Structure formats: C-alpha cells, structure tokens
Amino acid sequence: MTSAEDYLILDIGTSWTKAFLVSGVPQGLIKEAIMLPTSQEDIRYSSGTLIKAISSKAKSPRILVTSTFNEAEALAKPLSATFVSKEIVSKELSDWFALQSLVNPTLLDGGASNYLRNFRVSDVGAFLSFRMSEIELENFIGNKALFSQSIPENKNYLEIDEALLRAAFSIYPDLHNPTKFNTVIVTGGLFSWEQKPTRVALLLLDLMAFGKVVQVLQDQRAFLNSYGALISQKKDFKGIDFSILKNLGVLVSLGGAGKVSLDYGLAQIQEVVITENEIALIPVEESQKVNLTIHYKQKVKFSVSGGKWGIILDGRRKPLNLEFGQERSRAQVSSWQQALDNVELFEI
Amino acid sequence: MISPVIRRITKNVEHELERKFTGSCKVSARVGDEVNPESIIGHCEVSAGQRLVKIAHELGVSGSSVKKYLLRKLGDRIYRGEIIARRGLIFGVGKKEVKSPADGVINEVDTNGDLIVNFMPTTVRLVAGAKGQVTKVGQESIFIKTGGTKISGVSGVGREREGLVKIIAQPHEFVIPQMITGDCAGKILVGGSLLERSTIEKAVTIGVHGFVVGGINHRDFLSLGVGTDVGITVLITEGFGTTPIGLDIFEAAKQLENNFAFLSGEAKTFFIPIVKQERFLKTAQDYWRKLSVGDIVRVFRPGSQELIGKVEALSEREVLNSGLVAEVASVKFLTGKKITVPSANLEIVDA
Numbered sequence: 001m002t003s004a005e006d007y008l009i010l011d012i013g014t015s016w017t018k019a020f021l022v023s024g025v026p027q028g029l030i031k032e033a034i035m036l037p038t039s040q041e042d043i044r045y046s047s048g049t050l051i052k053a054i055s056s057k058a059k060s061p062r063i064l065v066t067s068t069f070n071e072a073e074a075l076a077k078p079l080s081a082t083f084v085s086k087e088i089v090s091k092e093l094s095d096w097f098a099l100q101s102l103v104n105p106t107l108l109d110g111g112a113s114n115y116l117r118n119f120r121v122s123d124v125g126a127f128l129s130f131r132m133s134e135i136e137l138e139n140f141i142g143n144k145a146l147f148s149q150s151i152p153e154n155k156n157y158l159e160i161d162e163a164l165l166r167a168a169f170s171i172y173p174d175l176h177n178p179t180k181f182n183t184v185i186v187t188g189g190l191f192s193w194e195q196k197p198t199r200v201a202l203l204l205l206d207l208m209a210f211g212k213v214v215q216v217l218q219d220q221r222a223f224l225n226s227y228g229a230l231i232s233q234k235k236d237f238k239g240i241d242f243s244i245l246k247n248l249g250v251l252v253s254l255g256g257a258g259k260v261s262l263d264y265g266l267a268q269i270q271e272v273v274i275t276e277n278e279i280a281l282i283p284v285e286e287s288q289k290v291n292l293t294i295h296y297k298q299k300v301k302f303s304v305s306g307g308k309w310g311i312i313l314d315g316r317r318k319p320l321n322l323e324f325g326q327e328r329s330r331a332q333v334s335s336w337q338q339a340l341d342n343v344e345l346f347e348i
Numbered sequence: 349m350i351s352p353v354i355r356r357i358t359k360n361v362e363h364e365l366e367r368k369f370t371g372s373c374k375v376s377a378r379v380g381d382e383v384n385p386e387s388i389i390g391h392c393e394v395s396a397g398q399r400l401v402k403i404a405h406e407l408g409v410s411g412s413s414v415k416k417y418l419l420r421k422l423g424d425r426i427y428r429g430e431i432i433a434r435r436g437l438i439f440g441v442g443k444k445e446v447k448s449p450a451d452g453v454i455n456e457v458d459t460n461g462d463l464i465v466n467f468m469p470t471t472v473r474l475v476a477g478a479k480g481q482v483t484k485v486g487q488e489s490i491f492i493k494t495g496g497t498k499i500s501g502v503s504g505v506g507r508e509r510e511g512l513v514k515i516i517a518q519p520h521e522f523v524i525p526q527m528i529t530g531d532c533a534g535k536i537l538v539g540g541s542l543l544e545r546s547t548i549e550k551a552v553t554i555g556v557h558g559f560v561v562g563g564i565n566h567r568d569f570l571s572l573g574v575g576t577d578v579g580i581t582v583l584i585t586e587g588f589g590t591t592p593i594g595l596d597i598f599e600a601a602k603q604l605e606n607n608f609a610f611l612s613g614e615a616k617t618f619f620i621p622i623v624k625q626e627r628f629l630k631t632a633q634d635y636w637r638k639l640s641v642g643d644i645v646r647v648f649r650p651g652s653q654e655l656i657g658k659v660e661a662l663s664e665r666e667v668l669n670s671g672l673v674a675e676v677a678s679v680k681f682l683t684g685k686k687i688t689v690p691s692a693n694l695e696i697v698d699a
Contacts, residue, residue: 036350037692039636046636049350135565139589140650142566146502146587147648151674151690158670195671 012067015112015149089228110189125324129334178211187219210255249307404461411461478621504613506581562593
C-alpha cells in the first residue's frame with residue numbers, strides 16, 4: 001500500500017463542507033471525516049482549513065473537489081485538485097445504484113439547500129406538535145434561510161427543520177406512486193445526523209401515499225456525493241465495499257386498517273393486523289429477506305429485507321388530515337412521534 | 349469550529365461614497381477636489397413627466413384639424429394658465445380656449461388631437477454629503493473617498509437613501525405609527541425591536557427615507573418587494589421577528605444622531621460620515637476564523653431577546669436537547685444569562 005492511493009475528497013455544500021480521507025486498500029476505508037460550515041463568502045477558507053487538518057493524516061493524497069458552487073472549479077486548480085461536477089456525481093451514483101441492484105432508487109438529500117426554498121407556511125406548520133403562530137413560523141423560516149448552517153438545539157427547532165424537509169420533499173412523485181416499489185436513499189443534513197432513525201421513518205411515512213412501500217437506506221456519514229466523485233476518477237473503487245449505506249428497513253403505508261403477511265422463508269407465515277391510525281414496528285434483522293404481502297381486495301407482494309428498524313406498518317389514512325394551528329393536529333403529530341419513540345425504547 | 353466574522357459596527361472606516369445622479373447632471377466637481385458635506389458637486393435635472401391635454405375634445409374639433417387652432421408651435425415653451433389653443437364659434441359669437449395646465453414644452457400632437465406637454469425639468473443641487481475627496485466622475489455618479497462609521501445589518505431592502513439620523517424608539521420598543529410625525533420626513537429613523545407594516549405605510553406617506561431596526565416580521569419584509577423599491581429603505585440588524593436592536597448599534601447611532609447618513613438595503617449597510625477624523629482605516633473583507641474562548645458572538649436563536657454574548661467555553665461533541673450531536677459553546681449574554689448552543693449557530697462579532 002502506498003500513500004498515493006489515498007484520496008481526499010471535498011464536498012462543498014450550501015452550508016457545510018465535508019472532507020473525507022479514504023483509502024481503497026486493503027479494503028474500503030474512510031480514514032478520516034471532518035466537516036465545517038462552508039465559508040460562503042470565500043469557500044477557500046473552509047476548504048483550506050479542512051485540507052490542512054486532514055492532510056497531516058496522509059502524505060500527498062490526491063484531492064477531489066465536488067460542489068454546485070461556481071467558484072469550486074476555480075478552487076481546484078491551485079490545490080492541484082480534480083473538480084468533479086454534480087452532474088457527473090449524479091451519473092456515477094446512478095450507475096452504482098444499478099450495480100448494487102437497488103430497485104427504483106430515489107435519492108433524497110436533506111442538505112441545507114432545502115431551507116432556501118419558498119414554502120407555504122401552512123404546509124410546514126401542519127407537522128408541528130407545539131403551538132406556534134403563523135407569523136412566528138414565517139420569521140423562523142426567514143431566519144433559518146439567513147443562517148442555514150445552524151443546527152437545531154432543541155426539539156422544537158428540530159421539529160421545524162423536519163417539517164421543512166417534509167414540505168420540500170412532498171413534491172417527489174415517487175413517494176406518491178403506490179404502484180412502484182422504491183429504494184429510498186437518504187443522505188445529508190438531518191437524514192445523516194438524526195440520532196433516532198425512527199424520526200426519519202416518520203418523516204418519510206408522512207409523505208408516502210396510501211399503498212406505498214419503500215426500502216430505506218441511510219448514508220450515515222453524508223459520504224455519498226464524495227463517493228460519486230471518487231468513483232468517477234477511480235473506477236475500480238466501485239467494487240470496493242465502503243459500507244456507505246445502512247439499511248434502515250421497510251416502510252409500508254397501508255392508508256388505514258389492514259392486514260399484512262410476512263414470509264421469512266420459514267414454516268409459518270406471520271400475519272399482522274393493523275387497526276386504523278396505528279403505527280407498528282416489527283423488528284427484522286438486516287440480513288433477513290422477507291416476502292411481504294398486503295391484503296387489499298387483491299394481494300400485493302413485495303420482496304424486502306429487514307434493517308435497523310425492521311418493518312414499520314403505518315395504518316394512518318393518507319393524505320394525513322393535518323391542519324396548521326389546530327390542537328387536534330398537534331395532538332396527533334405528538335402521538336405519532338411518541339408511538340415511534342416508545343417502539344424504539346421497547347426495542348432497547 | 350470555524351465561524352463567520354461579522355462587523356456590526358466599524359468606526360473610522362474608509363468608505364467610497366457613490367453619489368448617483370437623479371437625472372442628466374452638470375457636474376461641478378473634478379477628480380481630486382476636496383469637498384465638504386454641503387459642497388455642491390453637480391446640478392441634476394429631474395424629469396417631471398408629461399401631461400396629455402385633450403385639445404380636440406375641448407374645442408370640439410377633429411383630431412386632424414387641431415394644429416390650425418394651436419397658438420403655439422411644437423417645441424415652444426409654455427406656462428401654466430397660458431392660452432395654447434383657441435377656436436372661434438359660428439358667426440363670431442363666443443370662442444373656446446384651452447389653457448396650459450403647467451409650465452412645460454409642447455412635445456407633440458398625436459392623431460387623436462391630444463397635445464403632449466413635457467413638464468419643465470426641475471433642477472436639483474447634488475451635494476457631496478460627506479467630507480472627502482472626489483476620486484471618480486462617472487456617467488451616472490460621482491465617487492467620494494470619505495470615512496465614518498459603518499453599521500452592517502443581517503438583511504435589508506431598498507436602494508440607497510440619505511437623511512439625518514433620528515432615534516425613534518428605545519431598543520425594546522415596537523416602532524408604531526404614532527411615533528412617525530411630520531419632523532421624520534426625509535430622515536433615517538433608528539431603534540426598536542419590531543417595525544410594523546402600518547408604521548412603514550405611514551412613513552412612506554410622510555416621506556421618511558429609511559429605518560434601521562432590530563426586527564421585522566418576515567411577511568412585512570417580503571411585502572416591501574425584495575429586489576424592488578417601494579420608496580423607503582429598511583435595514584434589519586438582528587433578524588426576523590421581534591428582536592431589540594443591539595445595544596452596540598443603538599448606542600453608536602445615538603452618538604451620531606442628527607448627523608447626515610446613507611442607508612442601503614441592498615448593501616445591508618448604514619454609513620454615517622464623520623467630518624473631524626482625517627485618517628481612516630481601510631475596510632477589511634468579511635472573513636471566517638476559528639472560534640475561540642473569549643470571542644464576542646451573535647447567537648442564532650429565533651425569538652430570543654438577547655443575541656450578543658461572550659464564549660466562555662468550547663467543548664467537543666455533545667448531545668443537544670434536540671438529540672443531535674454537535675460541537676457546543678457556552679455563551680454568557682450581557683445580562684449574565686448563560687446558555688449552551690451548537691458552535692455552528694454562532695457568528696463572531698469583530699470588535
């Protein structure tokens with residue numbers, strides 16, 4: 001192994017810059033991962049600080065830079081780095097997902113650029129479990145856009161950030177199409193930082209239409225974009241296991257009361273009956289393959305595998321009947337959060 | 349952790365003041381000239397617009413025949429009340445006349461028989477506004493190198509406007525319409541924690557030039573038309589919502605009350621030239637640096653009444669109340685209250 005085989009990848013995002021020092025031999029290894037807020041006025045500072053901090057860990061690593069910032073391409077030259085555009089990264093990842101046999105992959109990036117969109121405040125406020133006026137919420141969203149690198153310091157702020165992501169992803173057609181099974185890959189921002197994966201589950205379930213089933217994979221280190229840049233330059237890294245994606249499990253949106261059969265390949269088939277408005281978690285190990293059948297008028301079958309949370313069955317009516325400013329909605333949101341929190345505690 | 353370094357107030361800073369022409373301008377200053385605030389550096393002609401005079405309709409004639417009833421030619425200068433068209437009635441009994449509604453120049457007669465009168469341009473004297481030296485005379489503006497106090501805000505709207513500084517409210521007060529009186533016309537009003545929409549509407553009516561305020565509701569800010577100009581300039585120093593203007597900014601502005609100042613929403617700056625100081629510091633670029641204990645910081649905390657504090661301790665990653673894990677800082681506000689916040693939520697305030 002030589003030091004020349006080390007790669008330093010800079011992923012310069014809207015609000016955060018991530019740096020990864022990786023090695024391809026003897027196996028895929030992320031030797032070091034650091035991130036800092038992006039110094040938006042001059043991206044050289046945050047990039048330079050990260051390179052300095054990480055370069056001491058390896059001799060002359062090859063540097064790759066990827067970003068949507070126009071200045072990033074110019075930054076690459078003095079660093080003797082290679083710039084990889086986001087378009088190339090997307091294409092490489094798309095090819096890699098195919099190589100991994102992911103079914104209908106959909107990538108959801110929870111990065112800070114989502115907070116810069118125009119939101120209808122009622123769409124965001126409907127998902128809050130606490131009282132907040134429309135004006136307060138508008139002001140919060142306005143301030144968040146000014147300070148997009150901020151990290152939610154309490155549960156209320158976290159809920160608002162999550163609600164903003166719900167509003168941002170509500171337009172994704174794949175989440176509304178029940179006839180299509182998708183592998184949803186979540187990366188960046190809260191999707192990578194969230195300590196309780198069941199919160200990610202609830203966020204996605206809230207968006208999923210009646211009858212929708214997805215397998216969820218999480219990029220826990222927000223490495224995916226960097227990996228796309230890496231494999232664009234070093235094709236043989238595509239075959240190396242970096243354990244980038246963690247299988248969180250399966251989400252099933254039944255849209256009300258229903259019955260589901262789970263065939264683990266054993267003698268007996270497990271049948272689960274869900275009442276309306278119930279959310280149930282069935283622990284299933286990541287390596288366990290399951291044939292899942294939903295008993296509508298006609299049976300619908302899916303082949304899935306378990307994961308960190310296993311299989312979550314959602315008996316809530318879709319679309320959710322939530323309204324901003326209504327006590328009923330706040331109570332419902334709160335009860336759903338608690339339901340999944342409790343499930344997690346039970347699991348422990 | 350690295351943090352952006354913000355300069356809320358920069359005193360004795362060098363500043364290149366751009367004095368934009370309000371119309372065609374006859375410049376009376378040259379590059380290198382030393383100027384005082386009251387020095388006249390140009391005479392600008394402000395176009396006053398046009399007016400349509402319906403001659404054919406008033407005289408009861410066809411549009412094509414209007415020209416033969418005109419008493420003045422195209423290009424003639426006419427004065428308010430002057431008879432510009434006349435028609436004698438049948439048998440010489442009586443007549444119909446049309447008088448000029450304003451001072452102006454006859455521009456054209458259209459096919460409908462309407463006369464277009466260009467109002468006389470008004471001459472406006474352009475003053476330097478600050479003590480300094482003329483560095484450039486351009487097609488649309490004159491640049492003056494000067495110095496003074498520069499206050500930076502977090503957001504703003506409206507083109508550059510000028511006026512005398514007037515303290516309108518204490519930091520914790522709401523800026524309400526009753527505070528806007530006739531003597532606020534042409535001034536830049538400073539202070540308060542929330543600028544209300546009704547106050548802005550009254551201020552525009554009275555002719556207030558601008559506000560420097562702690563906070564404004566986001567919807568009111570958007571209603572001012574980001575990227576456009578509604579006739580007033582607003583600078584927000586702390587953020588959206590009810591947030592008292594920082595004491596640092598308030599005290600600096602208070603000391604310079606009644607001074608002539610320049611407010612730009614687009615540049616998010618409030619510049620108050622000083623006439624006494626001769627040597628000024630160069631403006632440094634905004635930058636980022638490593639966050640350290642002892643730094644004065646501004647905290648991202650929507651809705652909080654206190655935003656400026658001092659870093660007392662920094663620690664490695666900790667679990668926040670939100671359940672997320674992040675580097676944190678202990679910050680002590682000026683009132684003595686202490687909080688622990690993610691370091692990423694801080695901006696370093698450059699003293």
